[in-house]
Amino acid sequence: MAWSYALVIDPAAADDARTDFAGSFTPIDPTAPALSVGELSTQRGDGIFESIGVVDGHAQETQAHLERLAHSARLCDLPAPHLEQWRQAVAAVARTAEPGESVLKLILSRGVEHGPSPTAWVTLAPAPDNTRARVDGIRVVTLDRGFDSEAPARAPWLLLGAKTLSYAVNMAAIREARRREADDALFVSSDGFVLEGPTSSVILRFGDRFVTPEPGAGILHGTTQVSLFEHLAERGFETTYERVAASALSNADAAWLVSSVRLAAPVRAIDARPLAVDADFTASLNRYLLSPRT
Incomplete structure (x- = not known):
């Protein structure tokens, strides 16, 4: 850069x-x-x-x-x-x-x-050109984050909810995803719960309900995710924070990895399992994210 x-x-x-x-x-x-x-x-x-x-x-x-x-x-x-x-x-x-x-x-x-x-x-x-990720979508693999969902409360010195400069693990996860012929990773806890991407938050769609993992499990509370939830609620959709079992990923109708620079990247495959991409809906999310927001 x-x-x-x-x-x-x-x-x-x-x-x-x-x-x-x-x-x-x-x-x-x-x-x-x-x-x-x-x-x-x-x-x-x-x-x-x-x-x-x-x-x-x-x-x-x-x-x-x-x-x-x-x-x-x-x-x-x-x-x-x-x-x-x-x-x-x-x-x-x-x-x-x-x-x-x-x-x-x-x-x-x-x-x-x-x-x-x-x-x-x-x-x-x-900023890098993120058009391809926003339009065509990304392939994601799940990777074990190496701690269970109770670790943040049990060991706060791990700084799991802070955005620190120590990003070696995050970058290693992205390299591992690419070795597995994917574009990005999605961390899961060792006891089987969905967490976040190395540089992004995850939003899952189940019908007209949008879900993101609750931030208390060592998840960085994403600014883009919060803003999108406000936008989706204004459009009449239900939004919720939940503990999401990794097994529930196969039931999702759609998924996005969202971040401040790449914005909303639709997920078109999780662990090689195809996932539908709603191009028009995703485009509407990114139009909102590109509009001036304070």
């Missing part, structure tokens, strides 16, 4: 009373070295991030992403981000975007080892 813009944030305390944070942002050359060799984001993956879709210069679902950044910070014992400072940083970076789709990333790390403060920065890049 070729970064087109980046800025570093001098993190403000959560109780900072300023209303204008422009002086705390430093634009940097996105192609030049910027981090210390002691930076813990690169040394240990010790930090958190958010990816925000940008459409024609408008950052989508900014508030939801900022709230999730704060949630991840709490889980990781990081200083609370000043949300107004980050909101202004998002707006400043989004204004530099070219027409079309881009991806904006917020990154907050613990900083330099033994250093006095965290490190924070925001980047922007053109």
Whole structure:
């Protein structure tokens, strides 16, 4: 991904009373070295991030992403981000975007080892072309996540509900899916419940009822999934959060993996079992997701 813009944030305390944070942002050359060799984001993956879709210069679902950044910070014992400072940083970076789709990333790390403060920065890049996934659909395989559905409550130090920089397992799962001639993966717990994709949430359709796994089982609560549920409810559909047994996947009438940048990708096969793709309905979901949303 070729970064087109980046800025570093001098993190403000959560109780900072300023209303204008422009002086705390430093634009940097996105192609030049910027981090210390002691930076813990690169040394240990010790930090958190958010990816925000940008459409024609408008950052989508900014508030939801900022709230999730704060949630991840709490889980990781990081200083609370000043949300107004980050909101202004998002707006400043989004204004530099070219027409079309881009991806904006917020990154907050613990900083330099033994250093006095965290490190924070925001980047922007053109989004990849996701037309094929949105229109033709994707093939998915189920992969064991390696823990049971009670693990998050039993072992909160695993940070299963935080969006951390430690994405080695997620990327390994996608590589494994491709080795199995699929496009993406869907994690299931070791006791047989559906979780999420490595970089996405899953929505299942049973008739006119739309279901996603409840977020309490170590699932990252997806901003795109939440927004789509609001949209579907407005259209008169039933939406619900449930524990979904992996065995129920074979009963689904349709499925989507949804995320902030790829948006709604219809699933056309799960573990090589074909699944119907409703092209017109999916197109309507993606038209909504591409419309300006705050």
